[in-house]
Amino acid sequence: MSIVTLANKATNNVGIANSLQHILTKYLNVFIAPFLGILFFLGIWSIAAQNIQTSLGVFPGPSAVLTQFSSLYEEHLAERDKADAFYERQEKRNAARVAQDPNYVAKVRKYTGKETFLDQIITSLITVMSGFILATVIAIPLGITLGLSKILNTAINPIIQIFKPVSPLAWLPLVTMVVSATYVSDDPFFAKSFLNSMITVTLCCLWPMVINTSIGVAALDQDLLNVSKVLRLPALTHVRKIIIPSSIPMMFTGMRLSLGIAWMVLIAAEMLAQSPGLGKFVWDEFQNGSSESLSRIMAAVLVIGFIGFLLDRAMLYLQRLVSWDKSNAAL
Amino acid sequence: MNWLKSAKVIAFAVIFSSPALHADEIGFAEKEELTFGFIKLTDMAPIAIAYENGYFEDEGLYVTIEAQANWKVLLDGVIDGRLDGAHMLAGQPIAATMGYGTKADIITPFSMDLNGNGITVSNEIWAKMKKNIPKGADGKPVHPIKADALKPVVEEYRDKGKAFNMGMVFPVSTHNYELRYWLAAGGIHPGYYAPHKSDTTGQIDAEVLLSVTPPPQMPATLEAGTIYGYCVGEPWNQQAVFKGIGVPVVTDYEIWKNNPEKVFGISAEFAEKYPNTTIRLTRALIRAAQWLDENDNANRPAAVKILSQSNYVGADYDVIANSMTGTFEYEKGDKREVPDFNVFFRYNATYPYYSDAIWYMTQMRRWGQISEDKSDDWYKDLAKKVYRPDIYTQAAKSLIKDKLVQAKDFPNFATEDGYRSPQKHFIDNIVYDGKEPNAYINKFSIGLKSGDKL
């Protein structure tokens, strides 16, 4: 081997080493560091858990919670089996009744058993999204109106500032009473408990969107406003072509804040109102006070956190799709 | 299969009788989808069993069972129609009909159980009380423990200027009256209510301040030191033992042997609108109660397994099993046989006796919830309005006819007048005769008597 090739090889090696280092650094950032962080957390958690004695036994560590996840899933499957049996029995009973009472209109009734953990997760997700979407539909036009009119903004701002910090727990009794007084129907399309939680969520997550949208609209760049003036854009076109696009980044900031609040509020509202969902799951387990309650609650806490994280990511992803300003939407 | 059997019976009726159903025959349920509420207590068992064993479905009822946050929420649910029926405190339908608290016509066609409550004190109080309790040959405290042992402790706290707080579950709950009965029998004044002066705290002249805590939160509240003791149903006394935070001192069986406890409450409007449904759900509940007590409590372990599910009571199997299977653990390790701690069916436990209703009313009068004198007839009329043995009798008779139960397990419906014969087994040995409420009220040394008004 000549010296030249050796030297070449050496430089090659350096090159390979460099790119290897580059890849390593990348992986370190993307995978290894978070992995180590989680590992460290799990370690601290299990050590701390062993040393916390509650009246319901030792605080659940990671393994106890993991066991709960699988048993919650098994419960879900078992409940599904029970539901199948329920429908089968019902079918037979309906057939028997129709046989001797031809006028009877057989109706398939929904399974009356308990909601499993998975059912509760889905209920909570549906509720939070409904509440959030309702809030968005109200907040964005309101925010734009307030952003456009200084007088209106000054008039309504005090009201917003007063309602913004109100805890969902304060709204809930009022919402409950109003819903049960006004939403009277023999065959309601929505359950009252769903409406209660949803409206509470809406009331609490409205404000960040209103405020951010109105700020976004009011902070319209003077130059862009001048462009609009020089072009003599009609009012509606001005709002559609200039105001809304320019305030989209702020709207999304508000929407992300709001969705985070909505999720937190929902759990609290479900807990207090005992409406179906993850909050009720946590409260029920707390009340049950069984030896498994704490690990089940811990499992729910992790799920709540993870879903909150996913919701935020989903919002961010949406923002990246819709918004022109990518700097705000970095993952 | 049961549903097949009853379907046959009904089919038979349809084929061989006129299209209008025979008077004895119960028609199909008018309302098939029902929601029942309950509080997480073992004595909700008849509802859970009727569901799990398919008794509701046998009646063509599709029932959803929902745990409620507290007794107030539960009662409001029945009143506003969110719930079709619920596991209720015996005092609730009476108080509601009377208008104490929320006014609403609530009736009960079915008594859910006898006994089942206990009074628990914190470890600290128990240590002080224990000195005042005589010991038996085995070195264990002699039962029943009377409140006499607690009196010096209460006085000690009073001298230190500390309020002595205890918890009960609801102002018109069995637990409130039992705790008051026990305290008063030991010479401790639990305080009066004065609703006509808008004082519903029940702490007038009180030596022990009673306040409301929902049953499942009792242990946590005791642990937090907010209260020194409480009276509650199971499993929340045994939970205190398991958690090592308190000691049950007395069960209500010892305060008043075979006292009526929970009832199944529905609104009067519901019963009127859906008579068949009402009878059918009563049938299902009677069958569930029978199953719970069958063959000397042979089904109890299976029942406990069901109750320990998170959607029912949800406490650990062992905690629920303790009382449900006929034992009761006082101090840790001091486990005693109390076979009748929970009675669901025997001793005619499910029959809604007028005299049971009247006992609760006498206690309401005694502690001022009924602020004025009432005639004996007033007591009897109110009891008749709320307690509905007529519905119960129809349900029981049809079950006997269907051979699902035996006539010997029920009162003689031909002669039964709804009043139990005078009852003697109270901790203070005072005899109760439901036919003479005013005379009974006058027998107590602590409490309002005829003519008293705050």
Add this chain to the structure above:
Amino acid sequence: MNPILDISHIDMVFPTPKGDFTALKDVNLQINKGEYISLIGHSGCGKSTVLNIVAGLHQATSGGVILNGAEVKEPGPERAVVFQNHSLLPWLTAYQNVELAVKQVFAKKMNKKEMQEWIEYNLTLVHMDHAMEKRPDEISGGMKQRVGIARALAMQPEILLMDEPFGALDALTRAHMQDSLMEIQAELNNTVIMITHDVDEAVLLSDRIIMMTNGPEATIGEILEIDLDRPRSRLDLAKDEKYNRYRAQVLEFLYKKQRKVEPMRKSKTENKVKTPITSNL
């Protein structure tokens, strides 16, 4: 020859908490069709105010502006503005930015096809045909300004107003842009009012240079006719005696007659020049 634009004795007074501030006093100027006018003066002398009044974005306190015999009361596309900070809508591509203006101005006069051709023609004019689908944050400052100019030209204005159009660009880019602008001007022969700080730029591009005195009560100090043949070449002019004399005259006006002692702290307007994002009023 009737002037196309008559700026007639305008005063501009801004009310302030400390009393009225008279920014402009009796500014009087007539501009002929096809003329290229530069406004030059120190920061804060009210050049931008004059331009904004012509644009209709400001209303003069007294006096008025008449364009083609009609008084100017509000902004309009016949007086297109090229802003110092390009002012493109950041969510639209170069093409869409021009399209917004074209759609607004020629809604009834052009069909879809014609519009598309017109937009593409104007972008080609400023050499931006290769980046029509790029958004503002994807192109350089000079390119953004080209799009800004294309947008203004696409409106086919009676008069083109340019507020320090190249102020935020580096020297090389600026020179390049000036050359481009002269090319376009040779083709279209627009009437232009341009604000500038740059003496070379003013002499190179203008037919007349309007030199403004310092505020308050700023007004037109001197007017310099630039009698240089077009097309002009910056390389040739560098050695041209006439050019250098014009240049010296402007410099003398700015740094001798209207010498301005700047405070140590940079004034607000000075800052504005350096940071392109702030609005330019």
